[in-house]
Amino acid sequence: MDEDALRRLIVELAASLFAxxxxxxxxxxxxxxxxxxxLITPTxxxxxxxxxxxxxxxxxxxxxVGGDAPSKEVFMHRAFYTxxxxxxxxxxxxxxATAIACLTDGAIPPLxxxxxxxxxxxxxxxxxxxxxxxxxxxxxxxxxxxxxxxxLANHGPVVCGKTLTDAVYAAEELEEAARLALLLRGASxxxxxxxxxxxxxxxxG
Ligand SMILES: [Zn+2]
Numbered sequence: 001m002d003e004d005a006l007r008r009l010i011v012e013l014a015a016s017l018f019a020x021x022x023x024x025x026x027x028x029x030x031x032x033x034x035x036x037x038x039l040i041t042p043t044x045x046x047x048x049x050x051x052x053x054x055x056x057x058x059x060x061x062x063x064x065v066g067g068d069a070p071s072k073e074v075f076m077h078r079a080f081y082t083x084x085x086x087x088x089x090x091x092x093x094x095x096x097a098t099a100i101a102c103l104t105d106g107a108i109p110p111l112x113x114x115x116x117x118x119x120x121x122x123x124x125x126x127x128x129x130x131x132x133x134x135x136x137x138x139x140x141x142x143x144x145x146x147x148x149x150x151x152l153a154n155h156g157p158v159v160c161g162k163t164l165t166d167a168v169y170a171a172e173e174l175e176e177a178a179r180l181a182l183l184l185r186g187a188s189x190x191x192x193x194x195x196x197x198x199x200x201x202x203x204x205g
Contacts, residue, residue: 011055090159094157122147144160
């Protein structure tokens, strides 16, 4: 996908997430890898009203080289790109996943195959850091070596994908899995067995 098309797709998918309530105000940020750098949503921008020409352009070392100033949470995106071979990162404050991130046991069990297929085997919870604290970067980087998504305690999810569309779908699946986990909290739902999880990861991972 060329850069112009990727810029348009970021704007389109961000607006779709915003319209469905996955982000409010200026919360959330999205990045995607280019052949020679990255695009990321600007600081204080609203996902519902992005301008493709004003997205922040970063070079391969994450230096700002064009467009508006990048999100202050750029380090959490960098932590994923340096931890694993990935094409896009989505960070949201979506309600259900953030609710899970506020629970002390903070984990989402493997309830549905699509959660396992899109989000993976594990969903580490990163300890609380003040938003914008760069110390969060190394903690995310360490967790992202083993996981495609993490929950930031009392903050929200960060999810990656091979493509921008994959990352957005994974963020949506994570939100729905969090909704199910909260609906079933206190019940004893049937979880996927470890062998079933491994079978999904072998087949679709
Ligand atoms: Zn945030």
